[in-house]
Amino acid sequence: MSDLPFGFSMPNDPDDESGRHSGGSGSGAGSGRPGGGDSGTPDGFPFGDPQQMADMLRQFADMMSAQPSPGGGGGASPSSTSGINWDMAKNIARHTVSQHGDPSIPPHDYAKVEEALRLADLWLDQATDLPSGVHTAQAWSRSEWIEKTMDSWAQLCDPLTSKTVQAMGQNLPEEMQSVAGPLLGMVQQMGGMMVGQQAGQAIGELAREVTGTTDIGLPLAGEGNAALLPPGVARFSEGLEIPDDEVRLYLAAREAAVHRLYSHVPWLRSHVSRLVEEYAAGMSFDVSGLEDKLGEIDLTNPEALQEALSGGVGGESLFQPEDTPQQKAALGRLETALALIEGWVATVVTAAVTDRLPQADALAETTRRRRATGGPAEHTFAALVGLELRPRRLREASALWSALERERGVEGRDAVWQHPDLMPTGADLDDPEAFVSGGEFGGADFDISTLTGDKPGDKPDDKPDDGGNAGTDRGEDA
Numbered sequence: 441m442s443d444l445p446f447g448f449s450m451p452n453d454p455d456d457e458s459g460r461h462s463g464g465s466g467s468g469a470g471s472g473r474p475g476g477g478d479s480g481t482p483d484g485f486p487f488g489d490p491q492q493m494a495d496m497l498r499q500f501a502d503m504m505s506a507q508p509s510p511g512g513g514g515g516a517s518p519s520s521t522s523g524i525n526w527d528m529a530k531n532i533a534r535h536t537v538s539q540h541g542d543p544s545i546p547p548h549d550y551a552k553v554e555e556a557l558r559l560a561d562l563w564l565d566q567a568t569d570l571p572s573g574v575h576t577a578q579a580w581s582r583s584e585w586i587e588k589t590m591d592s593w594a595q596l597c598d599p600l601t602s603k604t605v606q607a608m609g610q611n612l613p614e615e616m617q618s619v620a621g622p623l624l625g626m627v628q629q630m631g632g633m634m635v636g637q638q639a640g641q642a643i644g645e646l647a648r649e650v651t652g653t654t655d656i657g658l659p660l661a662g663e664g665n666a667a668l669l670p671p672g673v674a675r676f677s678e679g680l681e682i683p684d685d686e687v688r689l690y691l692a693a694r695e696a697a698v699h700r701l702y703s704h705v706p707w708l709r710s711h712v713s714r715l716v717e718e719y720a721a722g723m724s725f726d727v728s729g730l731e732d733k734l735g736e737i738d739l740t741n742p743e744a745l746q747e748a749l750s751g752g753v754g755g756e757s758l759f760q761p762e763d764t765p766q767q768k769a770a771l772g773r774l775e776t777a778l779a780l781i782e783g784w785v786a787t788v789v790t791a792a793v794t795d796r797l798p799q800a801d802a803l804a805e806t807t808r809r810r811r812a813t814g815g816p817a818e819h820t821f822a823a824l825v826g827l828e829l830r831p832r833r834l835r836e837a838s839a840l841w842s843a844l845e846r847e848r849g850v851e852g853r854d855a856v857w858q859h860p861d862l863m864p865t866g867a868d869l870d871d872p873e874a875f876v877s878g879g880e881f882g883g884a885d886f887d888i889s890t891l892t893g894d895k896p897g898d899k900p901d902d903k904p905d906d907g908g909n910a911g912t913d914r915g916e917d918a
Contacts (some may be wrong), residue, residue, distance in 0.1 A: 507614030523632030536644025573703030783837025
């Protein structure tokens with residue numbers, strides 16, 4: 441599996457010229473088009489002889505569509521708006537984990553996980569006013585994790601993959617679109633299939649490392665469906681020299697805390713999804729180097745073309761996302777939201793387990809490093825969609841939640857989650873004390889019952905969006 445699949449390599453470093461315009465395309469003399477030389481094609485057409493290119497791409501598409509997916513029949517129709525067949529991706533992921541062995545969870549291990557989730561959830565009652573969000577407590581095999589989280593992966597990835605597929609044709613100059621359009625349509629179809637294949641492989645590898653359903657700060661199996669993967673818990677504890685029961689209880693507390701937050705903050709999931717969509721909307725792609733890149737590829741070799749589309753050579757794909765101001769702004773808002781989620785979870789879990797688990801500090805630091813530097817879940821998502829779900833300002837967010845608790849108590853701290861407009865901004869992370877002592881939050885009169893749902897309708901959301909941190913008017917979701 442390549443590091444970055446088709447269409448989703450990371451944005452260019454502005455100081456990295458990548459050798460794109462350094463000459464020497466490797467395709468022979470002439471214009472650098474496939475096959476070299478001047479083929480008498482329309483001026484400005486970047487793909488060489490259109491008929492030759494069409495024949496090659498059609499042959500490649502036929503070969504790809506004829507390949508059966510693991511556990512299923514031949515090429516199925518795409519099952520998402522981005523053109524990715526997620527059913528095929530799921531089959532490939534299950535095939536990936538089965539190659540390494542994926543035994544069912546023994547009854548005694550299942551009982552240990554179930555007990556840990558229930559006990560840790562009880563501990564959280566003393567650390568937060570949000571009631572329990574755990575409806576089911578289970579232990580899953582890797583294949584079960586794949587089966588029950590694939591829908592969430594598809595929802596997260598589709599906005600970005602759709603944007604990439606659309607951009608392949610839209611970013612060409614207008615005078616070239618009519619000529620190149622049919623060829624790019626074939627590239628789009630092939631790209632959707634290759635992304636599905638690579639997504640399945642990536643998620644299959646991820647299933648061998650995750651500890652539960654909330655590794656990326658989002659309950660991938662839906663709110664209330666808490667689960668731990670015993671093999672992932674064992675892998676997490678490698679080298680820590682901490683008793684297995686203690687590691688299991690700590691990870692169970694984190695799992696249960698995330699479910700509490702999402703179960704009782706109904707706008708949060710849609711808010712995170714919308715920030716991902718905003719990031720996708722700001723994506724722009726560099727097509728200026730297509731001619732040089734295609735000139736380096738043997739287009740008669742399907743494997744060579746697939747490797748080029750996926751960024752397998754040099755880590756740079758044919759369609760390279762570039763930084764844009766809109767994309768950077770959306771990324772900043774998303775990173776702030778993720779940091780606030782992770783910071784709240786860390787604060788609540790620390791309060792719940794410190795007096796109960798002797799190695800709580802060591803476990804917290806291990807988790808913090810894993811999240812801040814990019815754990816396996818974050819790296820897999822980045823490889824799939826060119827986006828890192830990394831809470832880069834985790835320590836600042838934790839300090840802000842701790843300051844809120846000192847000033848306002850547990851109830852006042854958790855009341856900030858009532859509405860996205862009340863949430864701290866990136867600037868507030870720079871000066872948490874100022875956020876606590878003044879501004880909109882300082883003058884707000886909070887009623888935690890509106891958050892827990894005890895008195896629905898007490899505070900209808902008829903407030904227009906004021907352009908705050910959340911940048912959303914989705915109060916109706918709450």
